[in-house]
Amino acid sequence: MIVLTSKQMREVEKIAIEKIGIPSIGLMENAGRETALEVKKILEEENLNSVIVISGKGNNGGDGYVVARNLHNWGVDVKVFLTTSLGAISGDAKVNLDAILNMGIYVAEITQREHLKFLEKTIKDSDVIVDAIYGIGLKGEISGITKEIIEMINQANKIVVSVDIPSGLNADTGKVEGCAVRATKTVTMQFLKPGLLVYPGADYAGEVRVAEIGIPYRLAAEVGYNYNLVTSEDVKLPKRHGNTHKGDYGKALIIAGSKNMTGAAYLCAKSAIKAGCGLVKLAVPQSVQSVIQGGLYEVITYGLEEQNGILSHNALSSVLELIEESDVIAIGPGLTHDRDISQLVYDIVKNTDKPVVLDADALNALVGRLEVIQGKKIILTPHYGEMSRLTGLEIDEIKNNLFEVAKTFIDRYKVTLVLKGAKTVIATKEGSIYINSTGNPGMATAGSGDVLTGMITAFLAQGFSEEKAAIYGVFYHGKAGDIAKEYVGEYGMTAMDILENIPEALKCGL
Numbered sequence: 001m002i003v004l005t006s007k008q009m010r011e012v013e014k015i016a017i018e019k020i021g022i023p024s025i026g027l028m029e030n031a032g033r034e035t036a037l038e039v040k041k042i043l044e045e046e047n048l049n050s051v052i053v054i055s056g057k058g059n060n061g062g063d064g065y066v067v068a069r070n071l072h073n074w075g076v077d078v079k080v081f082l083t084t085s086l087g088a089i090s091g092d093a094k095v096n097l098d099a100i101l102n103m104g105i106y107v108a109e110i111t112q113r114e115h116l117k118f119l120e121k122t123i124k125d126s127d128v129i130v131d132a133i134y135g136i137g138l139k140g141e142i143s144g145i146t147k148e149i150i151e152m153i154n155q156a157n158k159i160v161v162s163v164d165i166p167s168g169l170n171a172d173t174g175k176v177e178g179c180a181v182r183a184t185k186t187v188t189m190q191f192l193k194p195g196l197l198v199y200p201g202a203d204y205a206g207e208v209r210v211a212e213i214g215i216p217y218r219l220a221a222e223v224g225y226n227y228n229l230v231t232s233e234d235v236k237l238p239k240r241h242g243n244t245h246k247g248d249y250g251k252a253l254i255i256a257g258s259k260n261m262t263g264a265a266y267l268c269a270k271s272a273i274k275a276g277c278g279l280v281k282l283a284v285p286q287s288v289q290s291v292i293q294g295g296l297y298e299v300i301t302y303g304l305e306e307q308n309g310i311l312s313h314n315a316l317s318s319v320l321e322l323i324e325e326s327d328v329i330a331i332g333p334g335l336t337h338d339r340d341i342s343q344l345v346y347d348i349v350k351n352t353d354k355p356v357v358l359d360a361d362a363l364n365a366l367v368g369r370l371e372v373i374q375g376k377k378i379i380l381t382p383h384y385g386e387m388s389r390l391t392g393l394e395i396d397e398i399k400n401n402l403f404e405v406a407k408t409f410i411d412r413y414k415v416t417l418v419l420k421g422a423k424t425v426i427a428t429k430e431g432s433i434y435i436n437s438t439g440n441p442g443m444a445t446a447g448s449g450d451v452l453t454g455m456i457t458a459f460l461a462q463g464f465s466e467e468k469a470a471i472y473g474v475f476y477h478g479k480a481g482d483i484a485k486e487y488v489g490e491y492g493m494t495a496m497d498i499l500e501n502i503p504e505a506l507k508c509g510l
């Protein structure tokens with residue numbers, strides 16, 4: 001699903017209005033009416049009837065006047081409060097402000113602190129608040145009286161419908177600019193915005209609905225959009241052809257495990273098989289081979305050179321031989337981290353041009369010498385901690401700038417990046433960003449990432465590009481977690497529960 005940044009949104013609006021000739025006031029009418037219909041639905045469902053619209057001085061505020069006009073026409077008790085003076089309103093917003101004034105709808109200015117008491121009382125007496133203070137025109141932090149108004153909205157414990165984006169949210173990053181409205185529902189115009197889809201923005205946006213306001217969809221391609229929300233529509237699975245055999249679904253080699261982390265290797269290999277890989281080979285330290293083999297009926301295991309239950313650099317030639325007979329490789333889950341492993345991973349990556357998924361300790365192994373991945377067919381799957389080690393950035397810096405961090409990384413290394421988190425972000429070599437829409441907090445459990453690595457590897461083995469394997473792997477991993485949640489809930493969910501629901505998740509894609 002297409003997602004536009006505020007800059008791209010302005011570009012499509014400009015083309016729609018200036019090149020195509022769609023009247024801007026018509027777009028505002030549609031935006032306001034769509035929001036009003038949403039509010040009406042809520043009022044009817046909850047058997048409520050009074051609304052307060054709080055408008056700012058720009059076009060977001062203009063949408064608010066249209067909401068008020070439509071609700072008034074439908075018999076709703078509606079009042080409008082401005083966070084600015086009436087004289088400051090211009091353009092299409094002014095046209096709509098004049099219309100509601102002419103209709104006799106109540107309009108008040110909240111420009112001084114002494115007005116706040118009255119606003120507070122009106123909010124208290126209203127059932128629903130429409131937030132039309134700022135949209136995509138917000139610049140910098142909110143301060144002063146508007147900040148106090150937003151805090152008042154949040155403390156009121158009312159149903160809040162935000163127009164386009166919750167006021168105070170950065171539409172591009174999801175960052176809170178000083179303060180932001182906590183919406184029950186956000187009606188966003190024509191295209192999703194990135195800030196609504198990642199935290200903290202996603203928390204503030206509540207339920208998001210995209211309203212069609214009359215801007216042609218094709219304009220998104222014209223401005224070269226590069227953000228996408230991955231939904232079930234985007235990850236349809238190809239039907240398998242009858243006349244095929246296991247060789248057609250790929251041979252994967254997984255290099256994983258150590259004496260204290262046999263489970264990681266198990267989870268990863270089993271997940272690859274469950275996600276449809278034709279043949280999975282698992283290379284582990286010799287001394288743990290028999291432990292890991294138990295229960296892994298479908299996987300061929302190899303015990304390689306090791307020291308104290310950890311793979312040693314002497315395993316390199318065996319690994320390279322196994323790679324010769326494989327289509328794709330995954331390295332990392334449960335390897336542990338030491339200097340020998342680090343050199344082993346480095347040399348494996350250096351010596352192959354086949355698609356490789358790098359996870360967990362394989363990422364730690366490459367800290368400080370990432371040049372080796374440059375331009376290769378590589379997918380990295382770091383969580384924020386691993387990303388911090390790879391880039392030297394603080395975890396908070398990564399969390400607050402997911403898109404920027406991901407883009408800077410792929411610009412430099414030209415690989416595929418899966419930046420794992422509550423909202424996983426995938427950045428592709430070509431500079432596109434995909435935001436995942438599945439998954440739940442039950443998946444914040446040890447071994448969940450190993451399952452993901454197995455799934456991405458399986459899609460790669462089945463002939464998907466790195467980009468598609470990453471997108472499909474992340475989506476269906478989340479989907480398997482969502483199905484697991486139906487059975488075991490979030491508290492008790494384990495990586496095995498996710499793994500066991502991979503087949504059910506994949507059935508949804510056919």
Ligand SMILES: NC(=O)C1=CN([C@@H]2O[C@H](COP(=O)(O)OP(=O)(O)OC[C@H]3O[C@@H](n4cnc5c(N)ncnc54)[C@H](O)[C@@H]3O)[C@@H](O)[C@H]2O)[C@@H](O)CC1
Pocket residue numbers: 013017024027028029031056057058059060061062063133134135136137138139140141142143163164165189213
């Ligand atoms: N242009 C169009 O074609 C359409 C725009 N629409 C609406 O218009 C919105 C964008 O409108 P605008 O561009 O007027 O912008 P906004 O209405 O989002 O707000 C911008 C106004 O707030 C002020 N402002 C920005 N940051 C501030 C800060 N930190 N502190 C104090 N004041 C600040 C600006 O000076 C400007 O006057 C969209 O989000 C959408 O709701 C819709 O009506 C649909 C059509």
Ligand SMILES: Nc1ncnc2c1ncn2[C@@H]1O[C@H](COP(=O)(O)OP(=O)(O)O)[C@@H](O)[C@H]1O
Pocket residue numbers: 360383420421422423424438439440441442443444445446447448449450451452477
């Ligand atoms: N709150 C959450 N909501 C959705 N997905 C989550 C959440 N927390 C974790 N996940 C997913 O679970 C996986 C955890 O991976 P990782 O941190 O590598 O775990 P481990 O190293 O224990 O295997 C990632 O794919 C992540 O996106």
Ligand SMILES: [K+]
Pocket residue numbers: 060131132133134135162163164165166167
């Ligand atoms: K808003």
